[in-house]
Amino acid sequence: ELKVEQNPLFLSMQEGKNYTIYCNYSTTSDRLYWYRQDPGKSLESLFVLLSNGAVKQEGRLMASLDTKARLSTLHITAAVHDLSATYFCAVDILYSGGGADGLTFGKGTHLIIQP
């Protein structure tokens, strides 16, 4: 059974600081995703990482993937209040028959950024 573990699950930080969220997964994955969810809202795709060493950046967020270590990180640089949200990493694995069984999510990191 595929397992995805995120840490920390809760993070309170001050504006202007840097921090990293970690995502470990238990088996070889074809693709790794980061999603953002605001309270009471839907999930918004942030990054898709397809290969070992992949790095994607958008604004103050940067995601990376190490498939050998089965580890992805989401780094926040100079945090601002607007980045407060819950961040999920997720992986999916293609069945040999070609279909996919959907995403397996981590438990999410609830991030609060205080002024």
Place this chain on the structure above:
Amino acid sequence: DTAVSQTPKYLVTQMGNDKSIKCEQNLGHDTMYWYKQDSKKFLKIMFSYNNKELIINETVPNRFSPKSPDKAHLNLHINSLELGDSAVYFCASSQDVRDYRAKNIQYFGAGTRLSVL
């Protein structure tokens, strides 16, 4: 235009009732999904449906059944509702599932908050 739309947004019902949640996507995607998010915000895949092929998470009770009248719709039917079914249900869709080199980003609906009393 909303890419993935779900109705209703809120659903309050009594134990034992049967209810449905509708989902439509206008993205032209081939694959649709249902996820359940519980009170602790944990998200779990329930079903994926692609070209008439249904893949079911084995932990989903058979009281839950997806119905797809066409490629753009995947509705969720729930029979004999139980208290533990209370959650937020998200529909999603994606393209390029069979191409492992593709991004296969899943686009999520706004969610349906189901409360069983």
